[in-house]
Amino acid sequence: MSQQTLFLLADLLERPPASIEILPGGLKEWVSQDSGVCEDFPFVLVDGHLGIPQKVLYKLYTIAVALYKGADKTLVLILSSIILLANPAHQTALNARKILVREGMLEPKRELDLTSLFIGGSKDCAKQSIIWEHRRWIFRYHYKHAGVAGIGSAECPGWAVSEEASLFPMIPLDVMEKECGLVRQACELYPRNYHAWTHYHWITDAAVAIGASCPQANLYVGFLRGEVVQVRHWIDRHVSDYSAIHLLCNFAVLDRAGAAHLAESGSGVLVDELREHALTLVMSYPSHEALWLYLRASLSFSPSDIARGVIDTLRTQQDIPAHAIEKYILGLL
Amino acid sequence: MALDIPLHVQYIQNLGQSHDELAYHLTAHLRLNAVYWGLAALCTMGHKEALDREEMIQFVMSCWDEEAGGFGAHPDHDAHLLSTLSAIQILIMQDALDKLDIPRVVSFIVSLQQPSGVFAGDTFGEIDTRFLACGSMALSLLGHLDKMNKEKAVEYIQRCKNFDGGFGSCVGAESHSAQVFVCVAALAILDRLDVVDTDTLSWWLSERQQPSGGLNGRPQKLEDVCYSFWVLSALSILNKLDYIDSDKLTAFILSAQDPEGGGIADRPGNMVDVFHTHFGVAGLSLLGYPNLQDLDPVYCMPADLITRMGLRKGWKALPRRTTTI
16 A cells, blocks of 8 residues: 555545445455556545545555654645544544644635545544534634624523523524534434534534524524424434434423424424323333433423323323333322 | 453553554554553552553653643644543552643643633533543642632533433533543532432433443443443442442453453453453442452542542442452
8 A cells, every 4th residue: 555545545535525435344345347447446436426445544544644743734634634534533633634724724614525524424433522523613713603692591401501602603504404414414324423413402502592693583493493303303213312302302491491482383382292202102112211211301391280191191001011101200200 | 250350461461562553553542541541450450560660651751742731642642631631640540740740731721621611622622521520630639629610610510410310521412421420520529419410310320221231321322341430430429339230230341351362342242442441340340349459430540549649539339349259
């Protein structure tokens, strides 16, 4: 493996490809009869989609690390992209790229595009807290702050207080929607993805803050309402994903505090909709701990007489184990 | 199956000897942390001397970032709070704190506390309750806890408390066993355990035990040996270790040993590493497994050392057994 191959990969990433995929194994597994002579060898480029054999990537990583010390800024830009694709937790390489952004050698938009490619194509990237934080840093650098204090307050647990809200970057709505889509993509690639869902919370927290300080507040509330629907549908398809459930319950807290009206019906209360949703799911899939915790959380936000009514309903269901009602729900009352 | 202490000691001794291996390069960003995990595991197994003291101190000091005033995870890596805490823990365990420029490192740590009370990991600003705990632990170990804003730190942790009693990585983040440990440990150091909803949190932590005996970090995730420490340490600090079936958990940790090469993996049959070896042995120590040394669950360091430093909190581990049965 040569430095030439390293520069070839850097060049392919720079184009950029439509997607990337880390292919298991090495060269042999991916070489067809005629691919040995193609210009992108040892990589696989089909219709703009780039495949990188994992063993090749790791060999290039060791070369990149060896060249990194003492490299000039142009070379650091190239080497750090290879280092991060192979080892996305490499803090020093990420710091170097932030400095390059500050110095104008790397456009923030290009960096967002590249890390988006990495997240969509590598499980290891998709789950790294520091990669998601890198994106937040770029957003904060690239967009001006919301400034005017947002509506987040200490009265709304789980969301930014005013001082924090004023520091959120003014990310345009279409970029936010794309970012939430990236999170969902990362959660398909690496299920129950803690740091991706935490990033999603940050995006929605920013939407709350910006919505409070711009004339198009209704558009941001509309965006949040759309995301509530998206997360509910996500839970229908991923019934063990407590990370998504946690986020949905946080939306209920926001709605209850009057910070944003997020019920699908428009005029109702979100927690009422979530309680019905949780109850339906528990009755369909009573073996899932995540769903019982969903019901527990939604009941904890509900009046006690309604919670008792739900318990009575559960007790009439033959498929619902009594010990589960006792373990997850009764302790609340 | 019993804990094969000699084999695990040998496994740790052999680590890092093959500097040409890919795995060595891929984990460079965790090197100083790994040295701490190895040393702490050796201390828990009663074999602190198995690694060369001078060589270790020399490596720690080679990670000093003169510009930042903290430690990186590897020579030429940028300073970070995680690696700085590891460096402090190693130097204290090796009785070599005289090598440290304490005023500078205290200044670096204090500079990372944010107006909200949480700490950033480095000057670029990633925030996490992990870093809040690292900052609190490091300052406490150096005798400079008064330099941080303790009230704001407690306030931030309170804001991270979720409706299930657990704590997440930041405000709004899902409860996670490892984040529960860092928040509970920080609250113990800050003498504010009253913030914890002990009954709900202990219940949530006990629900992490799976039919295999192992513990997971979040609902419906796979069990993993490292949570033996994250969950047990929090329960130990809350004096609720009896919420866990200790025999089943002990059997799970022991089943994740590599009986040939030594070391402990995340789950039986998987590849071992020093991270899981340390936290597996740490969990066994808290469970009173015989022939192990007491481990302080707040600082994850030898209990006798923390006691001598006057930093011991009111945690309780299970009594040390004399036999494996």
